[in-house]
Amino acid sequence: MTENNTIVARTQEEALALNxxxxxxxxxxxxxxxxxxxxxxxxxxxxLTMDGERIVSSEMTVGYIHRAFEKIxxxxxxxxITTLTDRMNYCSSPINNMGWHMTVEKLLEVTVPKRxxxxxxxxxxxxxIADHLICSSIMGVDTGAFSGFLYVMQEREKIYEVYExxxxxxxxxxxxxxxxxxxxxxxxxxxxxxxxxxxxxPKVFAEFEELFDRNRIFRDRTIGVGPVSKxxxxxxxxxxxxxxxxxxxxxxxxxxxxxxxxxxxxxxxxGHNGDTYDRYKVRNxxxxxxxxxxxxxxxxxxxxxYHANENHYYLPPKQAVYQNMEALIYHFKIVMGEIDxxxxxxxxxxxxxxxxxxxxxxxxxxxxxxxLHFRRPCFIYYQAYGELIKGGTVSDAIPIxxxxxxxxxELDA
Amino acid sequence: MIDNQRLVEEIGGQFGExxxxxxxxxxxxxxxxxxxxLLSVVAFLKEHPVLKFNFLTDITGVHFPDNTGAxxxxxxxxxxxxxxxxxxxxxxVPKENPVVPSLTPLFDAANWMERETxxxxxILYSGHPNLKRILNMDDMDYFPMRKEYALEDPTRRDKIDDxxxx
Numbered sequence: 001m002t003e004n005n006t007i008v009a010r011t012q013e014e015a016l017a018l019n020x021x022x023x024x025x026x027x028x029x030x031x032x033x034x035x036x037x038x039x040x041x042x043x044x045x046x047x048l049t050m051d052g053e054r055i056v057s058s059e060m061t062v063g064y065i066h067r068a069f070e071k072i073x074x075x076x077x078x079x080x081i082t083t084l085t086d087r088m089n090y091c092s093s094p095i096n097n098m099g100w101h102m103t104v105e106k107l108l109e110v111t112v113p114k115r116x117x118x119x120x121x122x123x124x125x126x127x128x129i130a131d132h133l134i135c136s137s138i139m140g141v142d143t144g145a146f147s148g149f150l151y152v153m154q155e156r157e158k159i160y161e162v163y164e165x166x167x168x169x170x171x172x173x174x175x176x177x178x179x180x181x182x183x184x185x186x187x188x189x190x191x192x193x194x195x196x197x198x199x200x201x202p203k204v205f206a207e208f209e210e211l212f213d214r215n216r217i218f219r220d221r222t223i224g225v226g227p228v229s230k231x232x233x234x235x236x237x238x239x240x241x242x243x244x245x246x247x248x249x250x251x252x253x254x255x256x257x258x259x260x261x262x263x264x265x266x267x268x269x270x271g272h273n274g275d276t277y278d279r280y281k282v283r284n285x286x287x288x289x290x291x292x293x294x295x296x297x298x299x300x301x302x303x304x305x306y307h308a309n310e311n312h313y314y315l316p317p318k319q320a321v322y323q324n325m326e327a328l329i330y331h332f333k334i335v336m337g338e339i340d341x342x343x344x345x346x347x348x349x350x351x352x353x354x355x356x357x358x359x360x361x362x363x364x365x366x367x368x369x370x371x372l373h374f375r376r377p378c379f380i381y382y383q384a385y386g387e388l389i390k391g392g393t394v395s396d397a398i399p400i401x402x403x404x405x406x407x408x409x410e411l412d413a
Numbered sequence: 414m415i416d417n418q419r420l421v422e423e424i425g426g427q428f429g430e431x432x433x434x435x436x437x438x439x440x441x442x443x444x445x446x447x448x449x450x451l452l453s454v455v456a457f458l459k460e461h462p463v464l465k466f467n468f469l470t471d472i473t474g475v476h477f478p479d480n481t482g483a484x485x486x487x488x489x490x491x492x493x494x495x496x497x498x499x500x501x502x503x504x505x506v507p508k509e510n511p512v513v514p515s516l517t518p519l520f521d522a523a524n525w526m527e528r529e530t531x532x533x534x535x536i537l538y539s540g541h542p543n544l545k546r547i548l549n550m551d552d553m554d555y556f557p558m559r560k561e562y563a564l565e566d567p568t569r570r571d572k573i574d575d576x577x578x579x
Contacts, residue, residue, distance in 0.1 A: 062547060062548065063547060063548035063549060063550075066548040066549065068557065070533070070558065071557060071558055071564065072564065074564070075564045106439055107439075232521075234467055234468060235520055235521040235522065236521045236522050237468070237469060237470075237520070237521075237522030237526075248494075250494055255494065255497050256497065344438060344439065345438040345439070345443070346438065346439050347439070347441055347490060347499070347501070349470075356470065358470065358471060358490075360471065360473060360488070360490070362475060370475075371475050371476075373471070373473040375470060375471045375490075379525060379529070380522050380525065380526065381522075382525075383521070383522070383524055383525040384521070412548060413548075
């Protein structure tokens with residue numbers, strides 16, 4: 001604020017037109033968005049420089065929940081690393097788990113039976129639905145509509161019940177094993193999944209979309225806000241729904257199919273402008289595609305074993321450990337992490353909730369990785385956030401952040 | 414259809430002796446180049462009319478403590494969406510002078526990837542607009558992913574356990 005009441009112009013043109021002196025210093029204010037604020041959905045700080053209500057520039061600080069997973073992984077046997085991957089994108093942890101198993105299977109050159117691949121697809125798509133439900137409904141919360149969030153929360157609960165049935169956990173799932181799944185789909189799980197994809201979810205989700213898609217307030221808050229052009233998206237390393245909203249049909253499930261994704265019929269939804277509304281629409285369309293994939297997978301679920309006979313990495317049945325010498329030896333060696341992996345350098349990518357989740361693994365023939373790097377989609381595209389909110393208002397910055405679906409656990413690893 | 418054989422021919426034909434150590438690991442072609450040639454190699458791959466490596470997937474570092482004279486490796490992974498093929502480019506640098514040119518002029522995404530690699534390995538990216546720590550705290554005075562900072566061995570026996578009854 002200027003002390004006396006003289007009028008000053010902000011721009012040269014204004015100064016000439018109004019015949020008043022040009023403001024010499026910028027009256028910028030600094031605003032901390034985060035680190036802990038409900039609207040940031042995680043712990044990251046943005047130091048905003050504001051000119052009135054407009055954001056002039058922002059400095060992003062990340063790393064508040066950095067847990068050194070890559071370093072910890074260098075000491076752990078392969079099967080223990082699965083629990084680290086859970087804690088990256090905790091909205092869709094089964095995808096991370098499966099991605100890691102597939103990376104190790106690639107290194108070991110293990111072929112996973114068809115049934116296990118289909119079960120994995122079902123679990124990964126359920127995880128994708130859970131992830132997108134949260135993201136889309138949180139966008140509603142951030143623009144002032146709470147009820148949509150509560151509607152879909154019930155459906156996410158049903159997905160978590162399937163997780164519980166499959167692995168006993170809800171959030172940090174540790175689902176699947178190297179070589180397949182740790183247990184088969186139980187009749188209860190099949191019933192729950194069928195009920196979800198045929199009855200409850202389509203109804204509730206259609207209702208949810210009806211609430212938002214043509215809602216005047218929601219559209220005004222999101223259309224044209226934070227647009228990302230194709231060129232910018234590619235240059236900033238966008239992947240996943242955020243990239244597809246910009247109009248590029250890149251999807252790892254199609255470009256490099258893994259776990260039998262080539263067997264399923266589905267479409268890649270794309271947007272036009274890459275703005276907040278498009279990102280919301282693309283995620284919603286992906287939920288419908290995921291429902292389609294799960295229906296196909298559950299209808300055509302092949303018979304057969306649900307894991308490969310990978311003695312060195314897949315735990316033998318507990319009963320056999322008590323009765324069979326070989327099983328006891330393998331059990332001991334696996335649990336103690338005594339098994340040396342082959343030498344190799346692997347990169348495996350899966351389509352995570354947020355985009356291309358990559359695992360770069362270098363094995364030097366020891367029990368633990370020599371180097372393991374996670375390509376975390378959040379971390380790479382979040383750096384564009386400063387660019388996206390520049391020139392906008394704080395009230396625009398919040399929906400942009402929630403539409404990017406930045407997950408702190410994945411961002412900081 | 415572009416395959417790894419074609420890539421070797423294209424890259425080798427353009428750069429000759431400047432690119433070496435071609436290897437194929439689980440379907441992905443990898444090769445090494447000197448720090449001074451990295452920018453031209455990446456720009457060539459990005460702007461090539463047929464290869465079209467339009468996307469920088471990842472940059473990361475690796476520490477090979479036994480590889481005397483070339484302890485650090487900066488690995489960048491590029492992807493050609495149109496040809497559905499990836500390529501891995503490695504730059505080995507000595508630990509006394511770990512300087513690698515920054516890819517930020519070509520890809521905006523390189524910014525944070527390189528900051529992360531610097532943060533954990535101390536590889537210096539010349540030409541980077543804002544090379545400072547990103548995930549670790551600013552006043553940290555070491556690079557934690559280097560191999561000399563080993564995690565504690567869980568099977569060690571030299572601890573005095575009497576105090577804790579372990």
